[in-house]
Amino acid sequence: MxxxxxxxxxxxxxxxxxxxxxxxxxxxxxxxxxxxxxxxxVMKLSSGQKLMAVVDCSGQEGLAERVVEQLKENKIEVKELITGSEEEVVTRQAGLNTEVEQGKLLGYVLLPKEMLSDAVVKYYAKNVSDFNLQEQLKDSLSKALVAQRLRLAGMSQQQIEELNRKVKLQTNKLEQGGQARADYGxxxxxxxxxxxxxxxxxxxxxxxxxxxxxxxxxxxxxxxxxxxxxxxxxxxxxxxxxxxxxxxxxxxxxxxxxxxxxxxxxxxxxxxxxxxxxxxxxxxxxxxxxxxxxxxxxxxxxxxxxxxxxxxxxxxxxxxxxxxxxxxxxxxxxxxxxxxxxxxxxxxxxxxxxxxxxxxxxxxxxxxxxxxxxxxxxxxxxxxxxxxxxxxxxxxxxxxxxxxxxxxxxxxxxxxx
Amino acid sequence: MTTAVSLQNVSKSYGEFKAVDSLSLDITSGCVFGLLGPNGAGKTTTIRMIVNITVPDSGSVYIFGEPASAKLRSKIGYLPEERGLYKKMKVREQLLFLAGLKGVDSKDSANRIVTWAERLKIAEWLDKKTEELSKGMQQKIQFIAALLHEPRLLILDEPFSGLDPVNTSLLMEVIRELSKSGVTIILSTHVMEQVEKLCDEICLINKSRKVLAGRLRDVKSNYGIRKLLIAFDGGDSFLKDDSLSVERFPEHYELNISSVEQAQQILRKAINAGAIIRKFELLEPSLHEIFVNKVTGVDG
Incomplete structure (x- = not known):
């Protein structure tokens, strides 16, 4: 030994x-x-870089502004907002395409005329496989659309904000003996x-x-x-x-x-x-x-x-x-x-x-x-x-x-x- | 005369390969024993079985009359052919560690390390890192490591390889001293001159079997072929005989002969032919020749 x-x-x-x-x-x-x-x-760095444009052909007053606001909530910055009929924006769209091509813009969303009734929005980008981003877009656009509909139904801005308020999730870890402890990750x-x-x-x-x-x-x-x-x-x-x-x-x-x-x-x-x-x-x-x-x-x-x-x-x-x-x-x-x-x-x-x-x-x-x-x-x-x-x-x-x-x-x- | 090591009908295989095949040999206590054989003959496996690193498949190994076992390890010193040391360790630390594994207490081994290092002229290197030492110096350290526990049986596998002539003589001297003091030494080497200078007994193994064994003197005198050296002035026509194998050197001739009578015949012929004999000598076969002949199968 x-x-x-x-x-x-x-x-x-x-x-x-x-x-x-x-x-x-x-x-x-x-x-x-x-x-x-x-x-x-890495997450912080990549989240600060989302630049987009919005092309509004819906003819709905205030809708584009709501979209911009909601996108901002999801940390997507709108660089440019273009308004006009679908025929009018064709040339501007070509300019946006070049910007996306050159990487100056991540992409842009086009709000069509029938947006309110059809609930369809077009998204143009080089990379269309970033599902996380697409979820954020969907979330922002849906919220903007709901808010627009509520506004048209005659609700005040305050009421709309009240209705849209998000849930805050408070996590508690259950430990032995059933004791709960606040947990922040x-x-x-x-x-x-x-x-x-x-x-x-x-x-x-x-x-x-x-x-x-x-x-x-x-x-x-x-x-x-x-x-x-x-x-x-x-x-x-x-x-x-x-x-x-x-x-x-x-x-x-x-x-x-x-x-x-x-x-x-x-x-x-x-x-x-x-x-x-x-x-x-x-x-x-x-x-x-x-x-x-x-x-x-x-x-x-x-x-x-x-x-x-x-x-x-x-x-x-x-x-x-x-x-x-x-x-x-x-x-x-x-x-x-x-x-x-x-x-x-x-x-x-x-x-x-x-x-x-x-x-x-x-x-x-x-x-x-x-x-x-x-x-x-x-x-x-x-x-x-x-x-x-x-x-x-x-x-x-x-x-x-x-x-x-x-x-x-x-x-x-x-x-x- | 007691027997230090006795192998009885020992065999060892690795898969299909038979490394040692029913080998029996006895090593007399206190002698220097030469274990000879070409590469891959089974020498290292034989030695490993004596040291109890490997166990034979069949047969038995006895060391000083006891069956080989782990507890006899403290009586055996071993210098393997392929050797190494911990490169990053200091020489003294390393020797203390290796002696400790043999069960020597650190105070004793500290003294012995100094004595042996001085004897082998390497004392000034004891506090250096091993990697700073030359190959020859490392070899002397390994030699010391095999001796620190004062073993009664010392096994040296190619102890002189890589040593310069000065260190070779130094090591030979130490080996003779150890032998005189009663240590049994097994020497495995390819250099037959060293065997002739050191060994009392030898065993030659080839292809995992024993082909020759005994006291060196007996092995030589029992060996059939002898050599005749002859130097003379005059014509060499008397040597022109198909039954004779003659080697010509600048100053003399060497002939393989089978008996003393044959030598007499050649002498008679030479005198009849008018040659003036300057030198006429019957040579003992060298171990080198015996080795080559036995291994290549030219003879026997």
Whole structure:
């Protein structure tokens, strides 16, 4: 056992002392913050650029103005308003077409003469597949049309505004014991951040195991090591040592997160309502799913790492394992949208996905306890299974050089004594 | 004389490939044993079974009378042919780590590291990173790593490859000292001169089977073909005989002969032909020739 401790110590110290660890620990939170900030910024930037024109052939007094007003509500700016009969505007329309062509305008809407009766509006643009924009247009135009009809029916401006008033949706997250808590999207931000964190940590430290195994094999020191300890002790020490580096990094972040708020208390008060609060149970689940997910993927990465003899093959062989953990990241939207659907339940129980998806469900909408327990049970069983298979292949693989083995060859390795 | 290592009918296959085929050999305690054979003959697999990195499919391996097992690892020092070190680690740290894996406590190994580094003239490099060392220096570090736990059995796979002549002699000297102090040494190499200089016993394996084994002296004297060296003044017509294989050198001739009687005959012929003999010597076969002949199948 003391030999395994020596291996754990070496793997741990080599990494914790490295520049890579210090830079990674400092940059980690920055990268996570960017993951949240970038989409928001991109959305802001793209929403400020919607310029349009309105061509009014309806002959309805005040309709075009209402349309412009409603478009403004949806953040669509009207650059030009042209009024006249359909014959009169033909030449102006040609000018608009050129402007759209040159990209000066996103597009323009034409309010035809029969708009009030037919409720049809024509939209001209280069890109007609932006459904989001089209929904906004429909929404604005319908509201303008309704307002126009109400006006014609003799209602006052004030009455119309009263009738058109929008509903404000106040979201409340129901927690255990039926307590409701006002929620302004923190749940989503928190769930997304923690999911990305657990995913990144598993991949980064899993690939660390792969590199470490492949490196020892490539520089051939592995033969000296296994003449002193068993391959199993070496593999175990390696996975534990590298895993402890990951936990150390998490601990550093946690301590910083606990220490920082009091320091910047004043600055934080204003945005405090937007900061997600992490409760103890989520922290515990994070720990459980990170540790088990890491162990499962570390066993897989170690297994494939022991099969290859050169750097090029290392790049290639990690792909299948990495894809396995990218899949739940791709699927996370479905799970967030409906965390308790059958698909979500099945996906989140699958051991290779559960560290990401079951944990995501826990943060979004805590599932029944039996599902959590089942996923942990399946995960633990898989860790044992793949640690067993992985160690059998590792034991043979680290001493085999030459061409990359085929799958049938690897299966044969399982039978070697 | 006790036996340090004994292999009894040992076989090992990888899939269809038979790496070692019913190999039996005994290594006398305290001797330097040469394990010889061409590339791919099964030497490394044999060594791995002795070190207990791999387990034979059939047959048994005994080390100092005990069946080979993990607990005997602390008695064996191993320098593999394909060797490496952790590049980023400092030399001293690395040696402490490797000795620790063999169960040496750090105070003892710290002292031994200094002693051995001085003996191998590499002490000033102990606090450098391994990647700064030349290949030859790294090899000396690996050699030290195999010795720090004071093993009773030392296995050296091509220990001299890549070393300059000065370091080769230094290492040979150390190997002789170790042997004198009672350490059993298994030496695997392709360089037959080194075997002749160091080994007491040898075993030649080819295509996963043993083809020759025994004390080096016995192997040589039992080997059929001998060489006759002859140098003379005068005509060489007496050597023109189809049954003789003659090699011509600037100052002398070498002939393959099968018996002492044949040598006598040739001497008689030479004198009859009026040659003035300057040198007449029966040569022992070199291990190099025995190796090449056995492996290429020219003989036996």
């Amino acid at each position: 003391s030999k395994t401790v020596l291996i754990i110590k070496r793997e741990y110290l080599e990494r914790v002392r490295s520049k890579w660890f210090i830079v990674g620990t400092l940059l980690g939170p920055v990268v996570l913050a960017l993951l949240v900030i970038i989409p928001v910024v 923190q749940t989503f931000v928190l769930a997304f951040l923690l999911m990305m964190l657990i995913y990144i940590m598993i991949v980064v430290y899993g690939i660390n195991v792969l590199r470490s195994v492949a490196e020892e094999k490539q520089n051939r020191i592995v033969e000296i090591i296994v003449s002193s300890v068993s391959p199993l002790e070496l593999l175990f020490g390696k996975i534990v040592g590298i895993g402890l580096v990951g936990l150390t990094q998490l601990l550093v972040w946690l301590l910083c997160a606990l220490a920082l708020p009091p320091l910047f208390a004043g600055m934080l008060v204003s945005i405090k309502s937007f900061l997600p609060s992490i409760n103890l149970s989520i922290a515990i689940y994070f720990f459980i799913y990170f540790v088990l997910g890491y162990l499962l993927y570390a066993a897989l990465y170690a297994m494939v790492g022991s099969m290859v003899s050169n750097e090029q093959d290392v790049q290639q062989i990690q792909a299948p394992v990495t894809i396995l953990i990218v899949i739940p990241i791709i699927l996370n939207q479905f799970v967030i949208a409906d965390p308790s659907s059958k698909v979500s339940i099945v996906l989140s129980l699958f051991p290779f996905f559960s560290p990401v998806l079951m944990f995501l469900r826990i943060t979004v909408q805590t599932p029944p306890f039996w599902q959590i327990a089942l996923s942990i049970f399946l995960l633990v069983a898989s860790v044992f299974l793949f640690a067993w298979v992985g160690s059998k292949i590792y034991r043979v693989g680290i001493l085999m050089y030459g061409k990359r083995p085929s799958l049938p060859e690897v299966v044969k390795w399982l039978k070697y004594t």
